[in-house]
Amino acid sequence: MNLLSAHDLHLWRGDLHVLRGLSFGLGAGRCLQVTGVNGAGKSTLLRALAGLLPLESGAVSWRGLDTRKDTFAFHSELAWLSHGTALKGDLSAPENLRFSAGLRRVFSEADIDTALSRVGFPHNDGRLARQMSAGQQRRVALARVLLLDCALWLLDEPTSNLDTRGQNMFGEILDAHLERGGLAIIATHQALAVRADRLQGLELT
Amino acid sequence: MSNATPTAVSSARAGWLLVQRDLRLGLRRPGEWLQPLVFFLVVTTLFPLATDPQMSRLRDIAPGALWVAALLSSLLALELLFREDGQDGSLEQLAVSGLPLSWLLLAKTCVHWLMTGLPLVLAAPLVATALGAPYAAIPGILAALLLGSVALSLIGAVGAGLTLGLRRGGVLLALLVLPLAVPVLIFGARATALAIALEPMAAPMYLLGAIVVLSATLAPLAAAAAVRISLE
């Protein structure tokens, strides 16, 4: 049973016909890894799925409902992470999470600590986001994805700037997410450390 | 799926959190929102220098000087409204948050007004007195600028949304917003002139109020549409 299905997606960027009739389905506990050379349209596809880009033709449905019509229902179950980490440079990691994830979910301070420790962010690190390294900012952004507690993850290059340990950490949290029946669509060239039967691939040309 | 359904947040609480966040960010970077205020003070200082500093003459140009300066400094501040959130991906997060974007942008615009519009209003008595306005005129001037600056922030939010992420966005923003701000300028300057002349100023104030109500209703919707388009 597919929770998310895309049917016959077409998208142009200027004169470029980036997506030509793409269709796929994704069930609970499954992860779709999107690969392809630079400019093949990985980010475009993810942005179109998230509803940030208008579709010229085709449809994306979530739990059987058209995501362009039931936008709010779809977005309330969507955790989105793109190149921008959406962290505020003048706020610390917990503050960033309290405000950005707090817009959408109710959670306690302990939940923030748990999420930060799961992504391997040092405990009691009171630094402001602009003083952190790019990899640490990426970890905090992933902690937000955890806190949002959404069924569907749409992540564009989530492991950029992460070291080997960071990539292993990402494999663990992704595996746990899939284990609980979550879905993920991830644009990355890194091998994803999840069980092979949970993974499906999509190469854009 | 998650074992326990995550607890969703009401739009009202989300808006309030966004207000808190933007206020906190603003307080940690006072330089940014003090700039329009300083600009306002500098521009109003230029008028006496460029004309005749006799108080009776200054009184004639005071409403115009006050409003043109207020309009220009609110324009200067507008660039800051969505720029950072657009660059770091925060606006994207808001756009796919499952919350009404127009409401969230209205919250952001309110904070923006608190930090860049309200200081102008509070500085207005000082500037107006320096330009020869009698003390009795100050409540009227405050009221006019209060309404006018709110309207300018709301109208400007649409322009800021449209020019988000564009090259040379600043000049274009001025070109888009200034013609739309003409009614605010006319009614605001008229109300101020009546206040300085110590005459009843109800008529332009009602008109200003009507503009505030209309723009508070429509501008967030237009700004949300504009921001979504700019995020494409």
Next chain:
Amino acid sequence: MNWTWFHRFGSPPYFYRVAGKMIPWFAWLAAITAVAGLVGGLGLAPADYQQGEGYRIIFVHVPAAVLSTMAYSVMAVAAGVGLIWRMNVAHAVAASCAAVGAWFTLVALATGSLWGRPMWGTYWAWDPRLTSELVLLFLYLGYMGLRGAIDDTARADRASAVLALVGVINLPIIHYSVDWWNSLHQGHTVLKFGKASMPPSMLVPLLLMMLAFSFYFAAILLVRARGEVLRRERNARWISEAIGA
């Protein structure tokens, strides 16, 4: 109500073909009404008892001023249709309106200030109608500036459509506020055109000229919109067929 005609117009090949057929009709109607209006206005109509021969500039000024506002409304309606029904042809029409509308605005401003020279003794007297025209010109320039600043056509279409809709809501407010402002400061320089007291020998040519300007606008708009549709659809198959045929 049958809406198929509406959706048919949304199809670029259909629009291209039908617009091509309509252009000569509008162009000829414009030419005929313009000749009739000019003969009537410049030759047959009597000189004004107050303003002498100078008033005859209204046969250009008033239609240009009316069309400058009408072009903005057409642009906003087309932009709204394009935004709501995602109709590319409507966006092409909106994009074609701006420059024509701005040109009408310029003509209205120039003729208005030429008329003002003998009447007020100055080219520019902050007459409320001319001031509104000036703000309208800025609105057009902003619209064109925004279009020019966005590279992606689809994004430029949607962004400028939002601006056109905001502008069209503001247009009456700006007009009213400028009138109000003028009534406080200098009520004496109002352009007194198009009053009901105008005798038929002046009114008929004026109406003919308004028709001529409207037909001209329709013709030039369709020519430009066809070009715009061609540019947007340059990779589509129907174009080579349409041009080859």
